[in-house]
Amino acid sequence: MMFNLAAFSLYDLAFIIIAGITVTAALGVVLFKNIIYSALSLILAFLGAAAIYFQLNSSFLGVIQILVYAGAISVLIIFAIMLVMNRPAGESNLSSPRTREVFTGATITAMLFTALIAVIGFTQWPIGAKPGPDNSLGLLADLLLGDYVIAFEAAAILLLVAVVGAIILAKGGENK
Amino acid sequence: MIGLPHYLLLGSIVFCIGVFGVLTRRNAVAVLMSVELMLNAVNINFIAANKYIAPDTAVGQLFSVFVIVVAAAEIAVGLALVISVYRQRRTVDLHDFNLLKW
Missing domain, CATH: 1.20.5 (Single alpha-helices involved in coiled-coils or other helix-helix interfaces)
Structure with missing residues (x-):
């Protein structure tokens, strides 16, 4: 991947910042031991995705994302967490205790990720010629x-x- | 400089994080949250493909709308199931959901 500093625009910087926030928040959802933190991290990931939609000229879907995901679904999830909480919050979102399971999960994820990267890298993506409306x-x-x-x-x-x-x-x- | 592959890369990363969460979390609610992450990653891919491959139509956005609808239905029914199971078994640990095992 070429890194050309001259062609680096504000749009690219915005994408990098938003993508970094989204990926970090998504990692937080999976890695926090406290499920309340996971849920709050999930809201941040939803907002990051909404920002990506805005950047891609899909402002309607960005608004829908904020209303439905960051608004409604996250409230639903937090209510469900409160209803089914039966152990201390600090150990409410533990990883599987069997290392074999975690290892298998990580292997499957790594294989899937490699396959996706290969597909994205080797495909010649057609670029739409006709510009769309704003x-x-x-x-x-x-x-x-x-x-x-x-x-x-x-x-x-x-x-x-x-x-x-x-x-x-x-x-x-x-x-x- | 940022193009379609970068957006698809972001989508794949978030999707893989979701897959990892589904495979390794013990809490059923956390698994549902990971599924939501995966659906969001799919939406990012749909909308990016729409913008870069067919900007004069809105088919990708249309599919995202339907993905959001199905995701909302899925999370509502899924959380209701978790609450229902919790009422019977007093736990949301997936390793304790073994009534059908023998």
């Missing part, structure tokens, strides 16, 4: 309510079923 929200809306409207309605039904199912599961059956 704000792609109109394009997205046309697709969502045009060609993909069936999938859109199916997603709505999926969310409804998931909410009802989650309530029934979390409420539990009647005690006999």
